[in-house]
Amino acid sequence: MKGLILSGGKGTRLRPLTYTGAKQLVPVANKPVLFYAIEDLVESGVTDLGIVIGDTGDQIRAAVGDGAQFGARVTYIPQDAPLGLAHAVKIARPFLGDDPFILFLGDNFIRDGIVAQVEAFRQGGMNCQIILFKVPNPENLGVAVMNADGTVNRLVEKPKEFISDLALVGIYMFDRHIFEAIEQIKPSRRGELEITDAIQKLIETGRIVRPHILHGEWIDTGKRSDMLDANRLILETLAARMDGMADAQSQIAGHVVVERGAQIVESIIRGPAIIGANTRVERAFIGPFTAIDRDCIIRNAEIENSIVMEGCLISDVRDRITDSLIGRFVEIRQSPPKPRALRLLLGDHSQVGVL
Numbered sequence: 372m373k374g375l376i377l378s379g380g381k382g383t384r385l386r387p388l389t390y391t392g393a394k395q396l397v398p399v400a401n402k403p404v405l406f407y408a409i410e411d412l413v414e415s416g417v418t419d420l421g422i423v424i425g426d427t428g429d430q431i432r433a434a435v436g437d438g439a440q441f442g443a444r445v446t447y448i449p450q451d452a453p454l455g456l457a458h459a460v461k462i463a464r465p466f467l468g469d470d471p472f473i474l475f476l477g478d479n480f481i482r483d484g485i486v487a488q489v490e491a492f493r494q495g496g497m498n499c500q501i502i503l504f505k506v507p508n509p510e511n512l513g514v515a516v517m518n519a520d521g522t523v524n525r526l527v528e529k530p531k532e533f534i535s536d537l538a539l540v541g542i543y544m545f546d547r548h549i550f551e552a553i554e555q556i557k558p559s560r561r562g563e564l565e566i567t568d569a570i571q572k573l574i575e576t577g578r579i580v581r582p583h584i585l586h587g588e589w590i591d592t593g594k595r596s597d598m599l600d601a602n603r604l605i606l607e608t609l610a611a612r613m614d615g616m617a618d619a620q621s622q623i624a625g626h627v628v629v630e631r632g633a634q635i636v637e638s639i640i641r642g643p644a645i646i647g648a649n650t651r652v653e654r655a656f657i658g659p660f661t662a663i664d665r666d667c668i669i670r671n672a673e674i675e676n677s678i679v680m681e682g683c684l685i686s687d688v689r690d691r692i693t694d695s696l697i698g699r700f701v702e703i704r705q706s707p708p709k710p711r712a713l714r715l716l717l718g719d720h721s722q723v724g725v726l
Contacts, residue, residue: 373419374420374473377459377477394478398680399662403434409435416489418442419446425452457565471546471547476541479541488500498573498578504585505536540585552570602662609645614629623635627640638656647662650665650666656674656675659675659676667681679695680698682700
């Protein structure tokens with residue numbers, strides 16, 4: 372069995388971060404989201420991986436390399452334009468051959484992994500397995516309508532009326548028949564070859580499509596709030612570890628990871644939290660569910676429930692920073708005080724309130 376990870380796409384919902392970086396490399400608990408997908412596949416025994424890349428392909432290649440750091444072998448598959456998930460599968464045929472494979476969207480996050488799902492697919496009896504998750508907002512997602520025997524009847528994209536609350540998670544398992552199905556579909560209204568259309572074609576041609584209903588945690592990390600939710604989930608699972616240094620004036624409570632070379636000086640850290648390698652926290656408060664990446668300086672500041680990426684400087688900020696996603700090499704400083712003065716040009720009958 373092989374793995375196919377999709378790491379193209381423009382990540383519009385995470386802009387401005389994704390103007391300059393791949394959305395799959397935004398970190399959760401100081402590890403890129405893409406790495407969790409790779410580790411899930413390797414944990415399930417799938418080590419021959421293809422990664423479909425787009426405009427940010429150079430960044431993906433630099434971060435993942437040949438896959439050896441994960442115990443995997445990686446082949447990169449360029450996609451000239453984002454023409455749909457089924458198109459990505461189609462262009463990966465030379466890599467996939469006739470082997471069964473797992474299609475894994477690189478920005479999907481499942482906390483409990485996919486070992487059980489992969490084992491069920493390996494046991495046979497199906498041509499496709501989809502993973503479903505019960506959601507409160509099915510009108511915003513693709514959903515599956517089930518048959519009484521547990522097979523899938525049909526897939527509907529963003530239904531206007533309630534027909535199912537079982538949403539499609541961005542992880543699929545296929546045998547070689549998916550390629551025949553892709554050849555029989557046409558681009559959708561948005562000009563893409565949709566994987567949901569290909570799976571529907573499998574159903575219509577009598578292939579066996581079975582679901583796995585996920586009862587753990589799943590997050591599609593497409594927005595800031597999703598990233599923070601995933602960060603919370605991972606931080607809750609980390610065991611406390613002190614590989615750096617904390618002075619006697621500092622207080623560390625709860626599950627806190629302090630990486631090698633990090634320094635905690637006259638500061639309070641309340642876990643769960645992680646402080647990256649060679650980061651210095653000085654006279655600061657780091658609150659729960661915060662991930663500070665490597666090579667940062669946090670001085671005279673307070674921050675909680677946030678992700679701070681590598682190389683950042685946050686210094687002398689009076690207000691507490693919360694619920695934030697801060698990109699690489701950002702500087703946040705207190706502005707110098709300015710003389711209080713008002714310069715006004717007001718029309719007739721104006722009303723102005725001044726504090």
